Amino acid sequence: MPPTGIRPDPPISMPARHPLAILPTPLVEASGLSAALGGPRILIKRDDMTGFGFGGNKVRKLEFYLAEALAHGADVLVTGAGPQSNHIRATAAAARVAGMEAVVVMHGSMPTELQGNFLLDRLLGVQTHFTDSPDRSLVDRKIEEVAEELRRAGRRPYAIPRGGASALGALGYVECVREMEAQLAAMNLRPEWIVLATGSCGTQAGLLAGAKIYNMPYRVLGITVSRSADECRERIGRIAREASELIGHPIELSPKDILVREEYIGTGYGLVTPDCAEAIRLVARTEGLFLDPTYTGKGMSGLIGEIRSGRIGKDELVVFLHTGGEPGLFAHPEIGSSHD
Numbered sequence: 001m002p003p004t005g006i007r008p009d010p011p012i013s014m015p016a017r018h019p020l021a022i023l024p025t026p027l028v029e030a031s032g033l034s035a036a037l038g039g040p041r042i043l044i045k046r047d048d049m050t051g052f053g054f055g056g057n058k059v060r061k062l063e064f065y066l067a068e069a070l071a072h073g074a075d076v077l078v079t080g081a082g083p084q085s086n087h088i089r090a091t092a093a094a095a096r097v098a099g100m101e102a103v104v105v106m107h108g109s110m111p112t113e114l115q116g117n118f119l120l121d122r123l124l125g126v127q128t129h130f131t132d133s134p135d136r137s138l139v140d141r142k143i144e145e146v147a148e149e150l151r152r153a154g155r156r157p158y159a160i161p162r163g164g165a166s167a168l169g170a171l172g173y174v175e176c177v178r179e180m181e182a183q184l185a186a187m188n189l190r191p192e193w194i195v196l197a198t199g200s201c202g203t204q205a206g207l208l209a210g211a212k213i214y215n216m217p218y219r220v221l222g223i224t225v226s227r228s229a230d231e232c233r234e235r236i237g238r239i240a241r242e243a244s245e246l247i248g249h250p251i252e253l254s255p256k257d258i259l260v261r262e263e264y265i266g267t268g269y270g271l272v273t274p275d276c277a278e279a280i281r282l283v284a285r286t287e288g289l290f291l292d293p294t295y296t297g298k299g300m301s302g303l304i305g306e307i308r309s310g311r312i313g314k315d316e317l318v319v320f321l322h323t324g325g326e327p328g329l330f331a332h333p334e335i336g337s338s339h340d
C-alpha cells in the first residue's frame with residue numbers, strides 16, 4: 001500500500017454541503033491518558049470541537065441535510081430522539097441559522113428538569129412532541145407523521161432520521177476520513193485503529209466507507225452504546241454501501257471489515273456504567289478533557305477495555321474520535337458524586 005496522503009483522490013461526486021462546522025478539527029496527542037494506561041499511544045480527534053451549536057459529530061452530517069433541505073425549499077426541519085439528544089440540539093441550531101424552525105419528536109415524557117441538551121433546545125425554541133413511551137423506535141414513525149401533518153398545514157418540512165443516520169449524513173464522515181488523512185500525513189503517522197462510540201451507526205458507516213475509498217490502513221472499531229452488535233453491523237454495512245453509491249464510488253465490504261463491540265453498553269442506553277464514569281474521570285484528570293455519559297464515556301470505557309484485554313496492542317497507534325455530547329454531562333450529576 002502506498003504511503004497515505006500522496007495518492008490522487010479517487011473520482012467521487014460529493015453532494016452540496018451547507019457549511020456549519022469549523023474544520024479541520026484538531027487531532028491531538030493524549031499522552032497523559034496513554035501514560036496512565038501504560039500505553040498504547042493515543043490521539044484524540046476533537047470532533048467535540050466542530051464549532052457549531054455546541055459541536056459534536058452531528059454537525060458534519062447536518063451540513064449535507066441542511067443543503068438538501070434548502071434546495072427543497074424547506075421551512076421546517078423535523079427530527080427526533082430523546083430529551084438529552086445531541087442530534088436534536090444540533091439540528092435545531094442548524095434550522096435556526098438557515099432561517100427555519102425545528103419540530104421534534106422525543107421518546108418518553110416531558111423531563112421535570114431543564115438541563116443539558118433539553119435546556120439548549122428550549123433556548124433554540126424547539127417545538128416538541130412526546131411519544132409518552134420509552135420505546136425509542138416509535139420515534140421514527142412519529143417523525144413521518146409530524147412531517148405529514150405539517151405538510152397538510154401548508155408547511156414545507158424536511159425530515160431527518162433519528163441520529164442523522166442515513167447515507168447522506170454519513171458522507172460527513174467520509175469527508176472526515178480525508179481530513180484526518182491530511183493531518184496524519186503531516187504528522188507522519190499510520191494508526192492501526194480508529195475507535196468511536198456508535199449509536200445510530202451513521203458515523204461508523206461514514207468512517208468505514210471513507211477508509212475503503214481512500215485506502216486507509218486502519219481498522220474502525222465501534223463501541224455500541226445501545227443497539228446489539230448484530231444490529232449495528234447490519235446498519236453500518238447498509239449505510240456505508242449506500243453512502244459509497246451516493247457518491248458514485250461503490251465499495252465492497254466483508255463482515256470482517258465491520259467491527260463492533262457490545263459489552264460496554266451496561267444496563268442500557270444512557271445509563272451510566274461504573275466503567276463509563278471511571279473513563280470520564282480518567283480523561284478529565286489526565287487530559288483536562290470532558291467526555292459525555294451516553295456516548296464518548298462508554299466509547300472510552302470500550303477503548304480502555306480493549307487495551308486491558310490485549311485486543312488492542314500496546315505497540316499499536318489509536319485514534320479515539322471524540323464525538324462530543326458534553327451538554328449531557330449536566331443531566332447526570334451522579335457521575336460527580338463518587339469521591340475517589
Ligand SMILES: *Cc1c(COP(=O)(O)O)cnc(C)c1O
Pocket residue numbers: 056057058086087163165197198199200201202203204292295296323324325326
Ligand atoms: C450521536 C452521537 C454518537 C453516535 O453517532 P452515530 O452516528 O449515531 O452512531 C456518538 N457520540 C455522540 C456524542 C453523539 O451525539
